[in-house]
Every structure is written in structure tokens, then in C-alpha cells.
Amino acid sequence: MPATDLPLLIDAALEAGKIATRYSGTTAQRWDKPGGAGPVTEADLAVNAMLEQKLPAARPGYGWLSEETEDSQARLTKDRVFIIDPIDGTRSFAEGSRTWAHSLAVTEGQEVTAAVIYLPRRDLLFAAAKGQGATLNGTAIRVSGIDDLNSAEVLAARPNMDASHWRNGTIPGFQRNYRPSLAYRMATVAQGRFDGMLTLRPSWEWDIAAGDLIIREAGGVCSDRMGGPLRFNNPHPRLNGVVAAGAALHSRITNMLEPESTGPWS
Template identity: 55%
Template sequence: MPESDLDLLLRAARAAAEVATTFIGGDLDVREKEGDQGPVTAADIAVNEVLEDTLRTARPAYGWLSEESPHDPLRLTSPSTFIIDPIDGTRSFIDGSDTWAHSLAIAEAGEITAAVVYLPMRDKLYAAEKGGGAELNGSAIRTTSRAEIAGAQFLATKPNIDPKHWPEGVPPFHRSHRPSLAYRMCLVADGSFDGMLTFRDAWEWDIAAGTLIVAEAGGRATDRAGQEMRFNLPSALQNGVVAGGPAMWDSTMAALGHGPSV
């Protein structure tokens, strides 16, 4: 029986973890990317190589979009495209934290159809397939059903609670943070948090997998204006992210001045 796209992503994520963990405690050869794009390490490059080899060998017709690869214009005309962040949370990896993740997704005609986010140091493997639900380590997950934003548990960085973003005042939610954007989305998907948001432009490789995982867990993940996201764009950028259970997403959109539903 042919290997499904999701099974392929799962196999690749495990291979990525085997490579990444060999760098822990060693020389990471940390460098800063051009254009204030953050650090990159030897681990990022090595993981990217094993992912590209594993995935493109299995699906040579698929396009390729990765944080650590040169732009490949062929992805824009490919029917399906891999969208990959070899190590989401590179700074955490450098610091010896356990909150970095491998984020892998497949986009077909602008929609994410399969997704995996793997945190090997926390033994957390999130997976989703379009129409097939979302899982954490093989068990089904769901977003919370909470609607009241006051007192809700949110993942957001401090700049996102600037009053300029909230026309009727910043809601009194409880704010926490995790470095990996993909992990933040998964923590909403598994019900650990009620919602997450970031108003900065977001690279597709940071959010593609999380978007499907949230949706298949019963939630919503859109851009900051409440618009459904299409992936594999020429810019590879999205207009921020707001994610939560359906009721919390509605409440968040209302607080942002976009009405109860968009």
C-alpha cells in the first residue's frame, strides 16, 4: 500500500529529530541570517537536508518551500508543495530549551492537506490530515469551547497587547508565551490554551502545519483580519494569525473590531 502524505511527514519528522538531537551540546556554528531574519545553526541546515532528501525522494513532483532553502519558483506551479520549518524555535534550540519543533506541511491548491509538528525533547507529536481530525501522540485532540475572552488563557507576545490593536481596550485575558509559533498553535489545538495570536506578518513555514492542526481539532485559525489563509503564496507571508476554538475565535475577532464572525 502506498505511503500516505501524512505517513510520509511522520516518517520525515522522526528522521529530522534523529539528526537534530545529535547536535545538542555540540558546536552549533551559530550565524545570523541577512535581513534581521534571526539565527541559523548547523543543526537547521542538517535537518533541512535530511527533510528535503526524505520528502522530495518520495514525492519528486511536489514543490519545496523551506525556511532554510533558496527560493524555488517551481513551487508556485506545482500541484502540491511541502512547507517546512526544519527547526521552529532556533533560539530555543541554541539556548538548550525543549520547546523547539519540526514543522512540516503539505499545501494543495492553497490549502493545507497534511501536517505534523514534532517536539522530540517533549515527546509531543501532533498530526492532522484534512478531514481526518487532529491527534497528539495518537490520541484525538480538541480545542476548548470557551467563549468568554475575559480570563481566558492566551499565547501572545507583549507587543500584541498594545492598546492600538484593540479598539475597545485590551481584553483581560491571561497571557503566556512559547517561542515556537507552531507549538503555540498546537497548544490551542490540544486545549491547553483557549487562543493564540500574533499581529506581525508570519512566515508560512511557521504556521502552515499549525493551521490545519487547529482546524482539524475543531478550531479556527485565520489571519489577523479574520480571513481564511491560502498557502504557497509568492511572498510566503501571512497577515498575522488568530487561532482558537470557534467561540473564542468569534470573541477575539469582535474584540479586534471585526465583528462576531467574518
């Protein structure tokens, strides 16, 4: 039901934005998660509480996977699943930056069918439903058509450019940029603002599910670091990195990647 799920996700994302912006990032209570899993703030938890009440109530047959909810294997028995990051870019949020996002998606049969990435402080709402294209604030968007690596602008953290990640140690000649929030990086590729993005480290499903569909519906290709399709609602919800771009540029990037590389990533 991608057509009916998308309005629900948009409404929930807008409500999430109202909740999160009540907090000042620098003064919001903050804790560090165990095992070096990063920070969480009271805003993350408040948004998650609202979403966990609102979305399953509207779709009682759907499963649930969220960064801020203890995982349950019960979701594996469901045909459709919500995959949620209440605030993607929590570190950026806590520093008082405007660059953080709510990332909401619905999957069916391990494929994302409806998705929203919303940046309330930047007034940017990216949305997509399977087969219906992708939009930014209601206007259709399209990935960049650039296919020359040396002319491309690609979003990637600096460690991804270590020679160990690339075949024969040959680092591609694209211009590297960076933005906090993995979801936002993916959205800007769908928008065509940047030509591609990559992250080579294992990536949580909630960070990338919404961006995967938005990029694909904007005419791009989104894969793991090996070039394989992204599949969601896995027992361990972590995927083998992300590479996204227009089709030709995506192929050039993945063909240069070293499949046996194990780091550094961050």
C-alpha cells in the first residue's frame, strides 16, 4: 500500500519535526549508548515515543524497527514493517546544527515501498512511494546525470578515501564532500545536488531505508558496497555499506572498490 502509507509517513514526519524543534540541541539531555553506539538525546526518545504510538496504531498489522526501540524478532513474521530513525544525525542535533533528519520508511517483502526524510530546521521534506517518483517539498526530483568520475561531486567521509578501499590502491578523482546525517546525504543525491554518495562501513537499516527508495524513485541506483541490491528487515538489521548515484556513475564507483577491504571507515 505505498500510496496510502506515504501520506501517513508525511504526517508523522511533520509531527516529529514539531516535537524535535521544541528542544534546543545543545541543552537537550544527552546520554551515550553502551558499546560506543553513539549519543541519544531526550528529543530522540520523545520523537520515537510519538512515532511508536502513532504509526502502529494506524497500521496494526505492520512490524516495527527503530533505532530507539529494543528490537524484537516478531517483525520478521510481518509482511510490512516500519523502519524508523527518530533523529538521524543525533550528534549534529546535539551540537546545535540544523542538519539532522527524521527518516521513516515502510518495507514490504524486504523492499522499501514508502519513504520520507524530513529536515525541519531546513524545511526540506523528501518523499517517495514505489512507482510514483520522488519529490522534495512536493516537486519532482531527479538524480544527476554526471557519469565522469573526475567531474563528479561525491559525499563520503574522509576515511572512505583510504587507498585500502580501492582496487590497486587507486583512489578515484571525484571531488569529496561531506554532510552529517546519512539520510540527508542520500536525499541530496536523489535531489541531484550531489552526484553520488558512499559509506563503506556496515550501515544500520534505519539510517538508509528511506533514502534507498527516494534515490531509486529519483532515477538513481542504490546498492551495498558490492553493488548488490539493498534488502531490509533482516534478522540483524545492518547492511554492507551503501553506494548511490546515477546508473553510470554508480557502476564506475563500485567497479573501483576493493571487495576485501575492512577499514578504516570512520
